[in-house]
Amino acid sequence: MKLCLSLSLCFFSFISFAQAQELSPTEVKTLLGEIRQKRAAAPQVQADFQEQKTMKVMNKPVSSSGKVWFQAPNKFRREVRGSSPSVTVSDGKTLWIHYPKFQSAEQYTLGKRSPLDAGIAAITASLNLEGVESSYNITGAREGNGYVLTLLPRAAATKRMLQQFTIRMNQQLQVQRTEMLQPNGDRIVTTYSNESRAPIDQSLFNFTPPNGTKITKPLGR
C-alpha cells in the first residue's frame, strides 16, 4: 500500500498543468473547460522538469531533474537524469521503472485490481481533466497573470495517497509548478519548463528491459 502511495505521488509529480484571487465555482468550471479544450487540440505534451522531494525518511530534500512525455489518455514516460538516472514508462497496461545504474527494473501490472489502479486513474484523470470534478473538490484562484488550482480528493482510496494537489499555470494555461502533499507529511514540488505539444514518437511509451537487467515485481503481480 505504502508502495502504491509512493508510486502514485511520483507520477503526480510530472503532471503538467495549471497555476493560483479566488475564482467562483463558475469561473473554475470555465477555466477547466478551457484547459480541456486545449488538451483536446493537442493530446500530447512534453516538458523538462525539476523536482524536490521532502521525505520523512530523509533529513534533507532529494532533488532530481529530467524530462516527461505524456500521451492521452494514459501513456507516459519520465526520464530522470543525473548521478542516479531512471526511466519510468507506462503504456497504460504495464508500468516499468528502469534503473540503468543498477541494471535493474521494477515491473507493475496495471488493471486486474492492482492497488496502483486508483493512483494511475487519478493521474490520468488529472492530465486529461476529464471527469476531474467528480473525483476532486476543486477550488481556483488567479495569481498574477496565471492561475492556481487546488485539488482535494473525494474518494477514500485517493485520500490515502494524496492529501492535496496544487497546480500553478501561466496565462497560456501551461503548467509551471505542481505541489503534492501526502497524508504522512511528505511533499513533492515539481517545476516545469520548455513545454511542447509537438507529436511524440509512440515507441517512447514502450519499454523492453536491456539484456542483463534484473527484473523485480514488487507487488508480486
Added chain:
Amino acid sequence: MPLHQAISHLVTRRRGLMWLIVALLAGISIFVLVTRMKLDSEVLNLLPSGFESVEGLKVYNRDFAQVRELTFALSVQPGDVEELEEFAPEFAEMLRQQPWCARVLAGSPLETPEGMRDLQGMAVPLLLNLDPPAFHETIALLQPERIRERLQRLREEIEAGSPRPQFELELDPLGVIAPALRPFAENATVEDDQPLASPDGTLRIFMVVTNQPTLSAFDSHRLMEAVNAFRVEAQKGWEGAGPLEVLVTGRSAYVAEISLSMRHDIIVTVIGSIVLVGGVFFIGFHRWLPLIGMGFSLLLCCLVALAAGLLIFGELNMVTVGFCAILIGLGVDFAILIFGKYQQARDDGFDHTAAVGEAVRNLGRAIFFGALTTAVGFLALLLANSPGFTQLGVLIAIGIFLAGLFMMTVFFLFVPAINVRERRHWLFSAVKNYVVWTVRKPAIMLWIFVPVLLLLTAIAISPWPPLIFDASTRSMEPKESDAGHALHTIMNKMPERWEPAIGIVRSENVQQLHDQWQKVAAHWGALQQAGKIRSFSTPAALALSPRRLEANRTSLGAVDLAAARQALETAVAEEGFSAESFAPGFALLDGLAVAAQPGSELPDWRTLLPKSSSWWFLVDRYFSHDPLLTTGFVTTHAPITTQAQNEMLEREMPVEGVPLTLSGWSFTLADLVPWSQRQLIVISALMAIFEAGLLALLYRDWRLWLIQVLSLAFAVTAMIASMKLLAIPLNLLNVLAFRLVLAVGVDYGIYVLLVWQKAREVEHDVAGVIKPVILAGLTAIAGFGSLGLANNPTLAGLGIACALGIFWSLACTVFFTLPATAAWEPKAWREASGRRPEEMEDV
C-alpha cells in the same frame, strides 16, 4: 380373561384407575421435561459418526477460535462504491467500539502501521527459525560493509525516483526482516485466498472475533441481539444514494438462528399437524369427544416419548423437534382405525364395553404389526449412524408403540358410552361406492391406474429428468436465514472466495509440530507447482523448531552485532537518512543481541503479538486453543462439490509420516455422498427385504404378498418420479425418507389385506376399512407435510419427501392393491359371505 376383554373392562369399568395411571404418566413426563430439557443445536450431530472428515469438522468447530468469528459485509449499489470506500473505516471503528468485539480485521494487516509494527516485533524468533542456510545468508546482511552498501543503494534509488525504498525502509530498515518473514508471508495471503472486497467494489468484508463466553444457543442468541441492534445503528451513518445492507454471518449467527428456528419449528409443526390431522379426523367422523381423546392420547405419547428420549440421550437434537408432528401424523392412524371399528361394532348392536373389546380384538394384531413396521423403519435410522437421526428414530419407535397402546386404552376414556349413530355422509358413500365398483370391476381401475404407475416408473428409472442430489452446504442451512443470505451474497459477489479443504495435525511436541508442517508445506508446494491445487497455506512459519533456534542462536553469537550497530549509525548519518526512521532497525539489533546471549530465554512470538493485533486472525486460522493442534488449508481450482475432487484430495494431500485429518464443510459433504447413496440403496433395500419377509409371514398367501410388494415398489418409483417432476432435491439426509415410506406405507396394505382375508361383506368389511385407511393416510401426509413448514431444511426436506411417498403408498393401496386383489383373489370374501357372484351385482 382374553386381553381384549381385559382392556375393555379396564377402560370402561375401571376408569378412575385408568385416569390415575394417565395422571401419573403425564406428571412424571412433565417433571422430566421441565428438569432435564436440553436442546442440541449442533448441526454436525446430524452427520454420521465414524467419518474422519466429520470428526475433523467437529474438532475444528470445537477447538479453533476461528469459529467465534463473525463476518460482517457491507453491500451497496454500484453507484455507491466510493461512498462505501469512505464509510468502511468508520464502520470498522464502530465495530471496534462494540463491547462484544475483541478484534476487527478490515484489511490486510500489512496496510496499517500497527500491523507492520506487530510484524517487526515478531521478527527475532521468526529469523532464528529460518533454516540454517537461509539464516546464514540473512544474517550476513548485518556485516558493516553490507549495511553501508545497502543504505547507499537505497538512497540512490530514492533519488532515481523509485517508490520501493521508502516502503522497504519503513518495514525493514536492516533488510533482515523480509527474509525472516518470507515463510510467514507466503502463508499470509489473506487477500489472495480470502479477499476482503468484491471485484466491483460493492461489497466490503470485516472479520470480527467476538468475546462471547461459549458457542451455546443462549450465548449466541444474546450476542446476536446486540449485533442486530448494532446493524441498525451502523446504518444511520450511511450517506450513499442507495441503501446500505449490513450483513452478518458466522457460526454464532447460525447457532442463534437455528435455536430460534427450533422453537418456531416445534410450534409450527405441532400446531400444523394437530390442525390438519384433527381436521381430517373430524371430517371423517364428525365427533368431538373422540377427536379430543385422540389429541389427548397423542399428546401423552409425545410427552412420555420425549421424557424417555431425554432420559436416554440427555439432550434432544434439532431434528427430533419434528418428532411430535410425525408421531401425531402416524399415531392418529391407530385412533382412526380403532374408532372406525368401534363405531362399526356399535352400529352392529354391541354395547360400549363389548364394542371396545371387538375393536381391540379385530385390530389389535394389525395395529401391533403396523406399529412394528413403522418402529423398525424408524429404528433403521440407527443405521445412518447419525446422533440426531438416531434420537429421532428411537423417539418415534417408542412413541409409535405408545400410540398403539394408548389408542387401544386411553383413547376410549373419551369415547362416550352412549352410542351416537354415525351419520352417513358423502365421504363414506363415496368410499363405499368406489369399493363396491372396483371390487366388481377391478380391471377398469387397473387399466386406468397401472399405466399411470408404469409411466411414473419409467420416469423414475429414466435418466431424464434427473433426480437432483444436493450435497452442497446450502442444503443444510435453515430456510429464510439471515446468516445464510449474508453468506450467499458474499459468495455471489466474490465468486473466487470458496471454502478450502482443511488438514488437521495433532502433534506431540513443538519440534514434531515444526517437522510435520515442514513436510506438509513442501508436499503441498509440489502439488501447487504441479497444478493440482490452486493454493495452500500452513502454519509452518509459525511452528518454531527448538533445534533450529538453538543452532541459529549459536551462529548468531559469532556475529559482531556491536559493529553492525555502529555501521548502521554511520551509514544513516552519511546517506542523509532520518535516524528516527531507523528506530525499528536499532530495536531489532538489540533484540538479536539479547537472543545471542547464551542462556537467555527466547520470547514466545504469541506474547510478542498484542491481543488486538489483526495478525491474530491469521494465527487463529492455524492454531487451536492447544498450540499443538493445528490446521492447514488447501484451495482447489473450483469449489469442492464432487466425489472426484474429494478422491483427488484424499489421494494427494496426505504426507507420509504425518497423521493428517482431512476435513472442511464442503469436503465433508462431498465425502458423505457415497454414505448417503448407500443409505438410499442398501438400507432401503434391507428395509424392503424385512418387510417382504414380514408380509410373507403375515399373509401366508403368495398372491397377496406379490400384490403388496408390487404396490410398495410402485409407491417408491412414483415418489421418485414426483420428486423429479417437481424438482424436489434429494439431499444427504432426506434420502432417509425412503425407508420411512416403506415402513409407513406398508401399513395401509396390511390393514386392507388382513381385513380382505377375513371379509364377509364388501360394504361392511372392506369399505369399512378403506375409509379409515384413507383417513389415516391423509393424516400421515398432513403430519409429515406439516414438517415442510419447518425452517430446518433437513426436517422440511424429510417431511416433504415422506408426505409424497405416503401419498403414493395410499394411492397404490386404494387404486392398485384393492382392485388387483379383487381381480386376482376374488373368492376369499365371496365364498365366505355365502353369496354368489351375480348377487354381488345387486350389492
